[in-house]
Amino acid sequence: MRFHTRKWIKPEDLNPNGTLFGGRLLEWIDEEAALYAVVQLENQHVVTKLMTEIDFKSSASQGDIIEIGIDAVKFGKSSLTLRCEVRNMMTRETIITIEKIVMVNLDKQGNAVPHNKTEIEFVGDRLNA
Structure with a gap:
């Protein structure tokens, strides 16, 4: 799993219990997945079609730093399937996996189209090609 993004938990990210608000975390995950897909598919026009079960294992508190990891699992004809893990860097606990x-x-025009990709590419490799 490659961890691409870190977030510092601030007061505006908390729920009334003083822990990370789940909706904020899902927003960050969706954004990270979209950015990953845009880079891999070389197209800014991508949308989230599906997220499977969301099961919170632990949380984070103000001042904690979390990491969001994304891996490509499968390239479909017009889709890219990803896996996500978020972990708390302070406690080393997994917060969520999707x-x-x-x-x-x-x-x-918003229609699904083939992307003709079959494997993960890194930007550095594209620049050296």
């Missing part, structure tokens, strides 16, 4: 996030490649 086994399946499906992102869909779109044309400018």
Whole structure:
């Protein structure tokens, strides 16, 4: 799992219990998945189609730093399936895992279109090609 993003938990990220608000975390995960798909598919027109079960294992508190990890699991014809894990860097505990996030490649009219990708590419490799 590659951990691409770190977030510092601030007061505005907390729920009334003083822990990380789940909706804020899901917003960050969705954004990270979209960014990952945009880079991999080389297209800014991608949408989230599906997120499987969301099961919180632990939480984070103000001042904690979390990491969001994303891995590509499968390239479909017009989709990219990702897996996500979020962990608390302070406690080393997994906060959440999402086994399946499906992102869909779109044309400018919003229709699903093939992306012709079959494996993960790194930007550095594209620049050296």
